[in-house]
Amino acid sequence: MRRFEATKKVMETIGDELVVCNIGHPSQELFQIRDRPENFYMLGSMGLASSIGLGLAMSQPRKVVVFDGDGSVTMNLGTFATIGRVAPANLVLVVIDNEAYGSTGFQTSFTAGKLDLAGVARAAGIESVTVVDAEDEIVPTMRRVLGEHGPHVVLVKCAAGMPDGVGVIPIDGLAIRDRFMATVRG
Amino acid sequence: MSTTTPTPSELLYRKVRAHGIDFFVSVPCSLLGGVINLLEADRDVVYTPVTREEEGMGILTGAYLAGRRPAIVMQNSGYGTIVNAICSLVGYYRIPTVMLVSHRGSEGEKIEAQVPMGEAVQAVMEASGVRCATVPHPDQLGRVDEGIEWALAEERPVAFLFPFSYWKVADYTPEHR
Numbered sequence: 290m291r292r293f294e295a296t297k298k299v300m301e302t303i304g305d306e307l308v309v310c311n312i313g314h315p316s317q318e319l320f321q322i323r324d325r326p327e328n329f330y331m332l333g334s335m336g337l338a339s340s341i342g343l344g345l346a347m348s349q350p351r352k353v354v355v356f357d358g359d360g361s362v363t364m365n366l367g368t369f370a371t372i373g374r375v376a377p378a379n380l381v382l383v384v385i386d387n388e389a390y391g392s393t394g395f396q397t398s399f400t401a402g403k404l405d406l407a408g409v410a411r412a413a414g415i416e417s418v419t420v421v422d423a424e425d426e427i428v429p430t431m432r433r434v435l436g437e438h439g440p441h442v443v444l445v446k447c448a449a450g451m452p453d454g455v456g457v458i459p460i461d462g463l464a465i466r467d468r469f470m471a472t473v474r475g
Numbered sequence: 476m477s478t479t480t481p482t483p484s485e486l487l488y489r490k491v492r493a494h495g496i497d498f499f500v501s502v503p504c505s506l507l508g509g510v511i512n513l514l515e516a517d518r519d520v521v522y523t524p525v526t527r528e529e530e531g532m533g534i535l536t537g538a539y540l541a542g543r544r545p546a547i548v549m550q551n552s553g554y555g556t557i558v559n560a561i562c563s564l565v566g567y568y569r570i571p572t573v574m575l576v577s578h579r580g581s582e583g584e585k586i587e588a589q590v591p592m593g594e595a596v597q598a599v600m601e602a603s604g605v606r607c608a609t610v611p612h613p614d615q616l617g618r619v620d621e622g623i624e625w626a627l628a629e630e631r632p633v634a635f636l637f638p639f640s641y642w643k644v645a646d647y648t649p650e651h652r
Contacts, residue, residue: 309537329540333563337533341564344537344545347521348498367526371534375523466540466568473541 290424292385293318293452295445296356298427299383302435306352306381307473309342311335311361313392314451315385319356320458326468330458336364339372339382346377349473352435353379359386359406360398366409369442373414378438381431389449410442422446483642484509486613487575491546494623496573497521498538500531501548506577506642510548528553532560532572539570544627546573551580551596551636552589558603561632566604569630573623574605581638600634609636 292315300323308328310316316330331338339362342355362368362384372380388401400406410418417439421430427445434441458465481489488510499522501511514522521543525531528549535545554576565572579586580593600607606625608618619635626633 331564333567334533334560337529337536337560337564340530340533341537341540344498344534344539345541346537347523347534348538348541348543365530365533367530370526371523371530462567463569470540470542 291448291450291452292358292387292391293322293455294424295385295427295447297322298424299354299356299431299445302428302431303354306354306435307345307469308354308356309338309345310356311338311358311385314455315356315358315392317455317458318451321455326472328465329469330465332458332462332465336361338362339368340365342380342382343368343372343375343377345473346380346440347375350379351473352381353377354381354383354435357382357384358391359384359388359400359404360390362406363399363404369410369413369415372440373410376414377440380440381434382440382442383431384442384444385447386444387447387449391449391451395449407442407444410444415440415442417441418444420444420446482509483613484513486616487619487637488513490616490619491573491575491623492517492520494544494573494620494627496544496546496623498535498543498545499548500525500534500545502528502531502550502553504548504550504577506579506637506639507548507550507575510575514548527556529557529560532557532565535572536564536568536570539572544571544573546575548575549577551576551578552592554596554599554634555592558599561603561605565632570632571626571630572632573626574632574634576634576636577642578609578636578638581636581640583639597636605632605634607634607636609638611638611640613641 538545579589
């Protein structure tokens, strides 16, 4: 299972949740798998997807699902401390852990070495931390966490790599923002 | 202190709240301690401390996407850590964040290491697309009105620098670090 397959499985469980997606290939893959106005594609600012999701979760009642990566969340480890402190019940942080910086040429990341992101999340006070390493566990895990009070961290262990033919997102930032804000307003 | 004379912190906080700013994050600063205390006591705002300014800009972006009017309380030194978030997130997606920034390295600074960033901050802000105004005294808080109105209308970030003179701290000693 690569990030593409994992993302597809997570999206099978998504109804009206707001989705924030990490920079680079993750956003491009999500756009191809299932574009919708409730998706916010973060096209710059590597590391900040979980923070955008936290701000959303603190500001409105709908559930927020964030797709982050192991390399990008490692750029912003403080996010675990803040999520643990604020403890928003409506936040699910999905970390796709492929032990690589995929968008920049698959250099190995810190989780290929000693970094234990699930341990970091737990140590920051996040009680619901689930590690998933099989594709068929993703849907039941997501259904469970979406039905319970959070915050939740779901760490999905994946193989590095991506399919051919995934291109850049053909809509610009303001269009992404405006349709997202319109759907949040309801 | 008279109970009827508002402090510089109270004057600033009231001014910002009057514009409907209702979502705050902060990074600690002794000069901004009074503002942070007011934030912690205000039940009508959403507020959290953050570990670093860059994380804060992400959180403020999420808040704006949900219809809030967000602000960050921080020292100018922290601006050095957030330029990419300012350009590629807040600037790119047109998020009108209000930045209330204590100006270390301004007149009265006793810690030499704070001076270089203190001197650079305004030019760095402006080069990264943030409108910047210095408020040297509470009498000049009208600059905050003007700046916030501009930011909300243009959907652009705005920063206000508050040097030692604003806080009536003439002599900033190492104990204040």
